[in-house]
Amino acid sequence: MRHTVNYGTQKLDVVITRSQRKTLQIEVHPDLSVRVIAPEDAAIEDIEQKIIKKGRWIIKQQIYFEQFLPRTPKREYVSGETHLYLGRRYLLKIRMASTNSVTLKGGELWVFVRDINNKQSVIHTLTAWYYRHANDHFKAAIQKYMDSFKKYHLETPPWEIKRMTKRWGSCTPKGKILLNPE
Numbered sequence: 001m002r003h004t005v006n007y008g009t010q011k012l013d014v015v016i017t018r019s020q021r022k023t024l025q026i027e028v029h030p031d032l033s034v035r036v037i038a039p040e041d042a043a044i045e046d047i048e049q050k051i052i053k054k055g056r057w058i059i060k061q062q063i064y065f066e067q068f069l070p071r072t073p074k075r076e077y078v079s080g081e082t083h084l085y086l087g088r089r090y091l092l093k094i095r096m097a098s099t100n101s102v103t104l105k106g107g108e109l110w111v112f113v114r115d116i117n118n119k120q121s122v123i124h125t126l127t128a129w130y131y132r133h134a135n136d137h138f139k140a141a142i143q144k145y146m147d148s149f150k151k152y153h154l155e156t157p158p159w160e161i162k163r164m165t166k167r168w169g170s171c172t173p174k175g176k177i178l179l180n181p182e
Contacts, residue, residue, distance in 0.1 A: 001015070001016045001017075002014075002015055002016075003015075003016050003044075003047075003048075005048050005051045005052060005055075007051070007052055007055035007058075007059070008055070010055075010059065012034060012051060012055060012058060012059075013033075013034065014034040014035065014036050014051060015033065015034070015035050015036070016036045016038055016044075016047060017035065017036070017037050017038070018037075018038055018039070018040045018042075019037050019038070019039070019040065020039075020040060021037065021038075021039050022039060023039070024036065024037070024038045024039065024042065024047065024050050025037040025038075026050070026051065026054050026057075026058065028058055028061035028062060028065065029065075030065045030068060030069075031065075031069075032062045032065055032066065032069070034051075034058055034062075036050075036051065077092070077094075077119055077122045077123050077126070078092070078094065079092060079093050079094045080092065083109055083126075085104065085109065085130075085133075086137075089107075090104065090107055090108060090109040091107060091108045091109065092108075092109050092111065093108050093109065093110045093111070094110075094111045094113065094116050094122055095110060095111070095112050095113075095116070096112070096113065096114070096115075096116050097112035097113065097114065098114065099112070099114070100112060100113050100114060100121065100124075100125040101125070101129075102125060102126055102129035109126075111125055111126050111129075112125075113125055130181055131161055131181055134161050134179070134181035135161060138159065138161065138179050142156060142159060142177075143156070157175050157176065157177055158175070158176045158177070159176065159177040159178070159179060160176065160177070160178055160179070161178075161179055161180075161181050162178045162179070162180065163180060163181060163182065164178070164180045167180060168180050168182075
């Protein structure tokens with residue numbers, strides 16, 4: 001059940017779920033949503049009071065998670081829009097060339113393609129560049145941390161770059177590490 005609780009001048013939108021439990025649980029998720037799991041017999045007024053009591057913590061968590069939300073609109077892959085690379089913004093410049101390539105110059109990300117009107121070519125060229133650079137950075141980071149564990153004689157685990165919509169990375173049951181290039 002959706003519910004809104006006034007906390008000072010702010011409104012906290014929460015989803016209340018009832019469960020066979022004795023205590024109330026408040027969860028703040030990375031998408032800034034708030035979920036309350038309450039005992040089946042809890043009065044709505046009691047639930048609201050608990051939410052108000054935890055209001056400061058809820059807002060603090062939402063502010064923390066806001067930094068991880070997408071900071072940029074959906075990409076159009078046209079000259080003039082900004083793209084992120086290693087946490088910095090770069091202005092995209094698309095130019096015609098005899099071979100497809102990408103170059104980082106100052107605050108600009110130059111994409112050279114045979115046909116500047118072919119959006120898929122621009123996307124493919126830039127994505128391949130991101131993957132190559134992500135591979136280099138992840139390889140260096142994994143090696144750096146594996147060196148810290150030399151005394152345990154551990155082997156470097158298998159790993160792969162995989163675009164995931166809701167995760168930064170994960171590990172399969174067989175020990176393979178999956179890393180998000182984003």
